[in-house]
Amino acid sequence: MNHLANETSPYLLQHADNPVDWYPWGADALARAQAENKPILLSIGYSACHWCHVMEHESFEDDATAAYMNEHFISVKVDREERPDIDDIYMQATLAFTGGHGGWPMTVFLAPDARPFHAGTYFPKDDRYGMPSFKRVMAAVVDAFHNRAEQMQELAAQVTEGLQRDVLGEGTAGGELNEALLTTAYQTLVRGFDPINGGLNKTAPKFPSPMNLEFVLRTMAHSAGDRANHAREVLTFTLRKMANGGIYDQLGGGFHRYSVDAQWLIPHFEKMLYDNAQLSRLYTRTWQATGDPFFRRVAEETFGYILADMTAPSGGFYSTRDADSEGEEGKFYVWSLAEIRAALPPELADAVIAYYGVTPGGNFEGQNILNVPNSDVAQGIDAATLHERLDRARATLLQIRATRIHPGRDEKILTSWNGLMLASFAEAARAFSNDDYRQTAINNAEFILREMVRDGRLLRTHKDGASKLNGYLEDYANVIDGLLELYQTTFEARYFAEARRFADHVLAHFAAPDGGFFDTSDDHETLIARPRGLQDNATPSGNSMMAKVLTLLAAYTGEDKYDAAARGTLAKVTAAMREYPGAFGEALNAADLLVRGVQEVAIVGDSQRAETRALLATVNGAYRPNLIRAFTPHDVEDNQTPPLLDYRALVDGKPAAYVCEHFICKRPVTDWDALAALLSARF
Numbered sequence: 269m270n271h272l273a274n275e276t277s278p279y280l281l282q283h284a285d286n287p288v289d290w291y292p293w294g295a296d297a298l299a300r301a302q303a304e305n306k307p308i309l310l311s312i313g314y315s316a317c318h319w320c321h322v323m324e325h326e327s328f329e330d331d332a333t334a335a336y337m338n339e340h341f342i343s344v345k346v347d348r349e350e351r352p353d354i355d356d357i358y359m360q361a362t363l364a365f366t367g368g369h370g371g372w373p374m375t376v377f378l379a380p381d382a383r384p385f386h387a388g389t390y391f392p393k394d395d396r397y398g399m400p401s402f403k404r405v406m407a408a409v410v411d412a413f414h415n416r417a418e419q420m421q422e423l424a425a426q427v428t429e430g431l432q433r434d435v436l437g438e439g440t441a442g443g444e445l446n447e448a449l450l451t452t453a454y455q456t457l458v459r460g461f462d463p464i465n466g467g468l469n470k471t472a473p474k475f476p477s478p479m480n481l482e483f484v485l486r487t488m489a490h491s492a493g494d495r496a497n498h499a500r501e502v503l504t505f506t507l508r509k510m511a512n513g514g515i516y517d518q519l520g521g522g523f524h525r526y527s528v529d530a531q532w533l534i535p536h537f538e539k540m541l542y543d544n545a546q547l548s549r550l551y552t553r554t555w556q557a558t559g560d561p562f563f564r565r566v567a568e569e570t571f572g573y574i575l576a577d578m579t580a581p582s583g584g585f586y587s588t589r590d591a592d593s594e595g596e597e598g599k600f601y602v603w604s605l606a607e608i609r610a611a612l613p614p615e616l617a618d619a620v621i622a623y624y625g626v627t628p629g630g631n632f633e634g635q636n637i638l639n640v641p642n643s644d645v646a647q648g649i650d651a652a653t654l655h656e657r658l659d660r661a662r663a664t665l666l667q668i669r670a671t672r673i674h675p676g677r678d679e680k681i682l683t684s685w686n687g688l689m690l691a692s693f694a695e696a697a698r699a700f701s702n703d704d705y706r707q708t709a710i711n712n713a714e715f716i717l718r719e720m721v722r723d724g725r726l727l728r729t730h731k732d733g734a735s736k737l738n739g740y741l742e743d744y745a746n747v748i749d750g751l752l753e754l755y756q757t758t759f760e761a762r763y764f765a766e767a768r769r770f771a772d773h774v775l776a777h778f779a780a781p782d783g784g785f786f787d788t789s790d791d792h793e794t795l796i797a798r799p800r801g802l803q804d805n806a807t808p809s810g811n812s813m814m815a816k817v818l819t820l821l822a823a824y825t826g827e828d829k830y831d832a833a834a835r836g837t838l839a840k841v842t843a844a845m846r847e848y849p850g851a852f853g854e855a856l857n858a859a860d861l862l863v864r865g866v867q868e869v870a871i872v873g874d875s876q877r878a879e880t881r882a883l884l885a886t887v888n889g890a891y892r893p894n895l896i897r898a899f900t901p902h903d904v905e906d907n908q909t910p911p912l913l914d915y916r917a918l919v920d921g922k923p924a925a926y927v928c929e930h931f932i933c934k935r936p937v938t939d940w941d942a943l944a945a946l947l948s949a950r951f
Contacts (some may be wrong), residue, residue, distance in 0.1 A: 269284055270283075270289050270291075271292060271297075272291075273708065275292055276731035276734060276736070277315075277347040277350050277680055277729070277731070278315045278676070278678045278679060279313060279315040279347040280679070283324065286329055286334065288328050288338065289337075289343060290344070291342065293310075293351060297381070297845050298381075301380035302380040302381065306341055306380065307340075307409060307872075308344055308378035308379075308382065308412045308947075309341040309344065309375070309377060310327075310346065310358060310375070311345055311346070311373055311375055311376070312355055312358060312376070313343070313347070314349050314372060314588070314678075315347070315588060316590045316591060316676075317348075317804070318536070318591050318592060319371070319372065319373060319612035323390055323391070324391070326392050326402075327402050331457045333402065333403060339388075340406065340410045348372065348374075350680070350729050350789070351825070352799075353795060353799050354736055355374070356423070356787065356799040356801060357431060357797050358374060358376045358387070361376060361427055361431060362374055362376060362387040364409075364427060364430065365384075365386060365427075369389065370581060371950075373389070375387065375389060377409045377413075377585065379413075379788070382795070384424060385412070385413075385831040386412070386685075390404065392407050392749030397828070399461045405795070412744060415620075422650040427558050427903065428796050429796070430470075431797040432796075435943045440558065443846065444842070445859050447863060449842065450863055453483070453845055453852075454484070454936075456846075457484070458502050459670070461502050462506075465532065466508070466509030466510065466532070467506055467509070468481070468850065469617065472529045473526050473528050473529075473536075474515075474530060475525075476523060476934065477850070479501055479804055479853030480618075480853035481507070481853075483849075483853050483856045483857055484503045485503050485553060485554060486893045487499045487890075488557065489639060489893055490596075490799060490864060492896060496637075497686040500558070503554060504554065504558060504563075505616065511562070512532075512592065513531065513533055513535075514527070514535055514631075514638065515532045515533075515535040516639075517573065518638040519638065519662055519665055519666050519669060520576075520660075520666060520669070521569030521570050522539055522573035522574070523547050524538065524591075525538045526537070529779060533630055533637060533639055533641075537598040537601060538589060539589040540806070541578060541587050541588065541682075541686075541689060542807045543572075543806070544570050544573065544578075545689040545692045546688060546807075547570060548567050548571055548574070549696070551563045551564075551566045551567035551570065552564070552700070553695075553697045553699075553891050553893075554694070557890075558890035569695065571692075571705065580679070580681060582711065582719070583711035584681035584686055584715045584719070584730060585666065585689045585712065586680070587680050588677070589675050589677050592675060592676075593672070593673050593675040595917050597767065600672050601637065601638075603636045604635055604636065605627065608621060614659050616664070617661070618871075618909045619658055619661060620658065622645045623640060623642075624636070624638040624639060624640060625638075625641040625642075627811070636861055646902065656936065661889035669701075678727050679731065681730040681733040682743075683716065683729070683746075683747060684745075684807070685746070685807070686720075686750075687850050688749075688807070689712065689750075690751075691749050691750040691754075693705045693708045694709040694753035694756070695753050697757050698757050708751075709757065710754070713750065713763060714752050716747060722950075725738070726741055726744055726747060727743075730881065738789060738793075739790075739793055740788060741787045741811070741905055742807065742813065744771075744789070744812055745810045745817060746773050747770060748767045748771055748814075748821075749816065749817050751763045751764070751766055752764065755910075756898075759813075763909070764908065764909070767817070767821070768825070774814060775818045775833060777789040777790050777791070778790070778810075783836035784800065784836065784837040785837065786799065786842045787799045787801055791861050801846075802841050803851045803852065804851060804855060810853070811837050811840070811857060812852070812854035812857075813858075814833075815855065815858035816834075816854065816858035818830040818831070819862055820861070820896055821868065823866035823930075824896060824911065826911055826930070827913075831862075834858065834862060835862060838858060838862065841855050853918050859895070864894055865929055866895070866929070867894050867928075868898075868927070868928055868929060868930065869887050869898070869925060869928075870899075870912050870913050870925070871883050871884060871897070871900075871923065871925045872902065872913070872918055873897070873922070874923065875899075875901055879938065879939070882921055883895075883940055884899065884945055886925075886947070889924075895947070899913075912928070919936050920938075923938060924936040925937050925938075927943070929944045932947060
């Protein structure tokens with residue numbers, strides 16, 4: 269065993285018995301590199317990464333390659349999901365060395381003081397794919413380190429200075445946050461819409477891009493006429509194509525990472541918690557906005573997948589399912605025509621084969637990825653009978669699939685991704701009036717507050733009963749979002765108070781002097797640069813999500829400090845949002861809140877009374893993206909309850925709803941139709 273044996277990350281433990289003398293990132297590895305004057309070979313990846321597994325099998329399990337690494341390098345393994353700060357810093361360096369080509373596994377060569385002087389991604393064991401072999405790359409690096417030391421040190425200094433400069437100067441202010449910005453961003457974003465296959469780009473690969481599609485949904489909700497109709501078409505056509513494609517698990521529910529083709533047919537088969545958190549929330553909201561039961565079904569199936577496969581007994585959510593099983597990508601999910609014929613009686617097999625496009629030759633390496641190429645297939649029978657047969661067939665096929673060797677599951681629990689899933693379950697509990705979702709959200713919040721908080725501060729990761737690593741900006745931002753959603757579902761004031769406390773901690777310990785936030789706290793481990801990500805990627809950037817939740821907290825509390833911090837954050841990316849909206853989806857959603865304002869609804873009344881329930885149902889019954897809700901059974905003021913509820917009282921002994929903006933309220937109403945009229949008049 270190498271130095272990874274005591275780690276908790278499944279990705280690091282996968283390498284614990286490599287012949288490579290791996291270290292985790294830390295003082296021991298850096299001290300040894302400096303003492304022995306050896307370069308550091310930094311390898312960064314994650315457990316569901318297909319090419320990470322390939323490089324491990326080819327090189328890190330090879331005795332000769334490992335011996336060379338052990339002789340000439342101090343080798344360090346990093347799980348990018350546990351350490352996004354290290355991943356971000358050295359990804360920027362890798363992009364600089366490769367001319368903009370990044371990815372995982374990331375292979376970075378560092379001076380003993382951790383400054384990078386060469387980098388790449390996957391290197392094959394032998395020369396192929398037009399790439400040099402890993403051994404040849406290592407030999408060149410060793411030669412440069414020992415025989416051109418001055419040149420190497422100069423290069424490391426230049427790259428490091430560039431990283432530090434980029435962090436300090438990242439983001440370009442330009443223009444105001446206004447309707448014109450949102451309009452321009454929308455027009456630019458949907459210009460790439462694929463009217464044949466759906467999606468916001470026409471070429472492969474295709475990623476779901478839930479943040480960008482949420483901005484389209486928001487635009488639909490705030491618009492009328494042609495723009496609303498166009499936004500609806502872009503959104504619903506795309507979501508339908510995705511859910512009918514192979515990127516969606518037609519049997520077990522839930523979405524794979526992305527599609528390698530333009531038709532959403534052939535996925536990269538890994539399943540990520542963060543994708544399913546964001547997409548389940550988007551499908552829930554789209555059902556609220558359209559009333560189309562298709563979107564509700566997809567949302568509920570995705571929640572079902574999370575509950576069945578990704579929920580720990582503790583209440584936390586696991587991170588990922590690998591793409592590979594038995595050494596083959598996608599093997600767990602695909603079917604042959606013969607397998608389906610053997611598994612099902614003829615009438616059920618016929619329905620599955622027709623509906624899911626199953627053919628003798630398959631659509632993926634001779635096998636079939638189930639998808640829905642033609643949802644109108646009737647098989648000469650009525651639609652109700654067809655779908656009854658499909659339901660029975662799916663149950664049988666799922667039972668058979670469960671006997672296969674499952675892809676590996678990364679069971680570490682990441683705070684930021686749990687915050688995303690918490691928010692989705694909490695919101696769906698309201699939308700669908702689902703008590704199971706409500707309890708799932710409560711269980712998760714209690715897990716976070718119990719296991720992921722130390723001395724009042726969030727930690728990053730949990731595995732095998734232990735939590736560790738300082739929380740990052742995204743951890744705080746996503747948990748705040750989740751707690752605010754849960755407050756609006758349960759109206760338990762403690763959840764609001766915790767969200768506000770975490771936000772105040774961010775303002776105190778993460779704020780950058782020129783606006784926005786660093787990704788790490790002011791007492792975090794000192795690295796060669798302090799990262800500050802402003803661009804949204806597969807998950808919202810911590811800055812974008814903080815801008816959103818700070819805007820909501822300003823509406824709940826009336827405190828200008830939250831509003832000012834949100835505006836200062838988005839000021840860093842105003843020009844970028846206009847020019848490159850596809851990279852700033854969550855920032856645009858936050859900008860939408862600031863530009864169009866937040867509708868504040870405070871309700872007072874006995875929750876057991878029918879009148880009170882009618883008021884709450886009115887607030888929860890439609891998609892209103894800029895609305896926040898607060899509730900109390902009686903006139904109350906304390907340090908946990910949102911100030912939005914201060915001085916709200918019953919009206920003539922009846923439950924009452926106050927609709928406000930910036931704490932300026934209209935006359936309270938006591939019946940649901942009057943409340944509905946007030947809410948609709950706002951937009």
